[in-house]
Amino acid sequence: MGARIVTCVGLLRHGETAGSGRYCGSTDDVLTPRGWEQMRSVLDKDFTWERIVSSPLARCTAFARELAHRRGLPIEIEHRLQEYHFGAWEGKSAAELLVTNPERLARFWEDPARYPPPGGEDFIQFQTRVLEAWNELCVRHAGRRLLMIGHGGPIRVVVGQVRHLSWPERLRLDVPLASMNRVSIHCAATADAQTTNALTADP
Known part of the structure; x- marks a missing residue:
């Protein structure tokens, strides 16, 4: 057999924010002091990462930049x-929506691609952008240990793709605040193989 490359990726969700418990997709909330402590606690247990990649939102970048500076790591x-982006549901909780718009919320949970929130992001486009970024990052940093700091939605997209889950199953994945999902990507040492296998790794 030919040479194999193993890429290890940690998918870290941000910690608590002032808007936790509400749909705050594109709302640029910041971490609470407890949120900072939650994330530090997760990483202090086991830190072997070589590079950090972060979502652009403040609840991710503030911690990512501080961590990169403290550890002397490159960040992108x-x-x-x-x-x-949850559209008209930004800033609202599921409990509120269960009172004001229970049928629309139930349809969204069952099939977000067909029933997005009013004014919300097209779900297929959301999935596409996340997986394009994921695939490119895994190819570009093949063989490295990569820490990605992000959000519940994109983490569910990636983990769901890796595990070949349906949309309802992806939405039911438990991704608590400041939780870590780990993915190991095994591929042949060729660019084509990396591209093909980056989305079919075993978690």
Whole structure:
């Protein structure tokens, strides 16, 4: 067999923000002091990362930049890893929507591609931008240990793709605040193989 390359990726969700518990996709909330502590606690247990990639939103970049400075690591901001834009539901909680618009919310949970929030981002375009960024990053940094700091939505997209889950199954994935999902990507040492296998890795 030919040479194999293993790329290790950590998918870290941001910690608590002032808007936690609400749909705050494109709303640029900042971490609370507890949110900072949550993220530091996760990474202090096991830090082997070589590069940091972050969503452009403040709840991710503030921590990512501080971590990169403290650890002396390179950092890049990837705008395609930004959270899903919830349109008219930005700033609202699921509990509120269950009172004001329960049928629309139920349809969104069942099939977000067909039933997005009013004024919300097209879900297929959301998935496409996230997976394009993921695939490119895994190819560009093949063989490295990469820490991606981002949001629940994009993490569910990536983990769901890796595990071949349906949309309802992806939406039900438990991705708590400041949680870490790890993915190991095994591919042949060729550019074509990296491109093909980056989205079919075992978590």
